[in-house]
Amino acid sequence: MGVRETQKLETRRRVLEAARDLFNEIGYEETTIRAVAERAGVSVGSVFTTFASKADILSQVMDDRVEALYSELEHVARHMRGSVLDRLCSLFSIHYDFECRRVRLFLAHIAASFSPSLEATTIPYGRNQRFRGMIIDMLHEGQVKGEVRADADLDLILDTLMGAYAWNYRLAATGSADHVVMTGIMERQITLIFHGLMPR
Amino acid sequence: MNHIPMRMNAPAIRPQKMTRRAMAKQQTREKVLQAARDLFIERGYEGATIRDIARAAGMSTGAVFASFADKNELFDAILNDDFAALLEPMQDAVVGAATAREALVGMFGAAYRAHAHQLPLILAALAASWTRTPEAERLRRESMRPIRALIMEILERGVERGELAPRFDLRLISEMVWDLFLAGYRPAAFDGASVENQTDKLADRIDVVLTAVKA
Structure with missing residues (x-):
């Protein structure tokens, strides 16, 4: 790798780290590119040669974050024990725990996903294919093991679960719940949905 | 519990009697709301500024701020x-x-x-x-x-x-x-x-x- 390439990657890393912290500390709307550049110790110009916009930075911050999580999770998920219902609960619990560590950052990500000026590269929360893939795999296994009805529409179940998962974050937005409370509610929701999925 | 028709009567929002001044204030408020609604629908929240809203409502930005913080x-x-x-x-x-x-x-x-x-x-x-x-x-x-x-x-x-x-x-x-x-x-x-x-x-x-x- 040439010196220039190395420098570019280093700028990228520093900008993403500075932005991640600022978005979480003072909020996304309140964070300016200038402030990000200052904290990262780079010029405003070099931020713009690396990123298209503040929304682009947010999207890449989030992307880097979940990629690291999923590399670990996909490994762990294979070794989880217990019923499919229990493992699904664990999977969502891990997510709530992870996202609530920087909850303001995550809420900004959710809010941005409703913006009409969404970048083509942005993956709104709940649409990550690796996350969805892990859930579908578990549901499929549930069918194989007879925990889930064979004729259940798994994509529909997935969408319903993701809807519940995502909107439970509104409790975090109002400051009325932490990840433990959200996990508890999600467990009740999954249990309810599974009640209708049992083979008859 | 209620049975059909499920209707709840909304409490009257407008007080019985209004002074002329209160009425003018109410009118300003409604004008601002209508202009803002049109602009938000057209341009989204970020795209509409208070200045735009005031202009569309035919008043000064100060008058808008008198009704909304x-x-x-x-x-x-x-x-x-x-x-x-x-x-x-x-x-x-x-x-x-x-x-x-x-x-x-x-x-x-x-x-x-x-x-x-x-x-x-x-x-x-x-x-x-x-x-x-x-x-x-x-x-x-x-x-x-x-x-x-x-x-x-x-x-x-x-x-x-x-x-x-x-x-x-x-x-x-x-x-x-x-x-x-x-x-x-x-x-x-x-x-x-x-x-x-x-x-x-x-x-x-x-x-x-x-x-x-x-x-």
Whole structure:
């Protein structure tokens, strides 16, 4: 790798780290590119040669974050024990725990996903294919093991679960719940949905 | 519990007698709200400035600020009015529904239909709902209360009719159904889903929940 390439990657890393912290500390709307550049110790110009916009930075911050999580999770998920219902609960619990560590950052990500000026590269929360893939795999296994009805529409179940998962974050937005409370509610929701999925 | 027709009489908002000054103030407020609503629908929340809104309403920015502390407050006032106005078409859609499913799909379908022409406004509202002040959140919940009550009534009636099993937590179900309803706005805005398509998808998801609690 040439010196220039190395420098570019280093700028990228520093900008993403500075932005991640600022978005979480003072909020996304309140964070300016200038402030990000200052904290990262780079010029405003070099931020713009690396990123298209503040929304682009947010999207890449989030992307880097979940990629690291999923590399670990996909490994762990294979070794989880217990019923499919229990493992699904664990999977969502891990997510709530992870996202609530920087909850303001995550809420900004959710809010941005409703913006009409969404970048083509942005993956709104709940649409990550690796996350969805892990859930579908578990549901499929549930069918194989007879925990889930064979004729259940798994994509529909997935969408319903993701809807519940995502909107439970509104409790975090109002400051009325932490990840433990959200996990508890999600467990009740999954249990309810599974009640209708049992083979008859 | 109430039986058909499910209608709640909204308390009179306007006091009986108004001084000329209060009336002028009220008129200014309504003018600002209308101009802001049009601009938000046209350009979304970020795209409309207080200056634009004042110009469209034919007044100074100072006059706008006399009625509303900031753009956020103005926006909230519009949304709260909006959801209050939704109640009636939702109640109408519920009347005569034979099942809980039909009633829920009917009321949410009515909301999707009513909002179809103002999706940018709804999207902006959904975006803003994640970063609310506690006070704004309290007001918002207040304005949604009759709609949430309507969902509970539908579920309770489902239990009374023997359609839904009584042992389930209706509040949990009503929250889930409400969230699935809100989740249905994004596909309409980003994937261009039609109101019918949006409503059908929601109906499928509501089925996933209701199947679980069938008697």
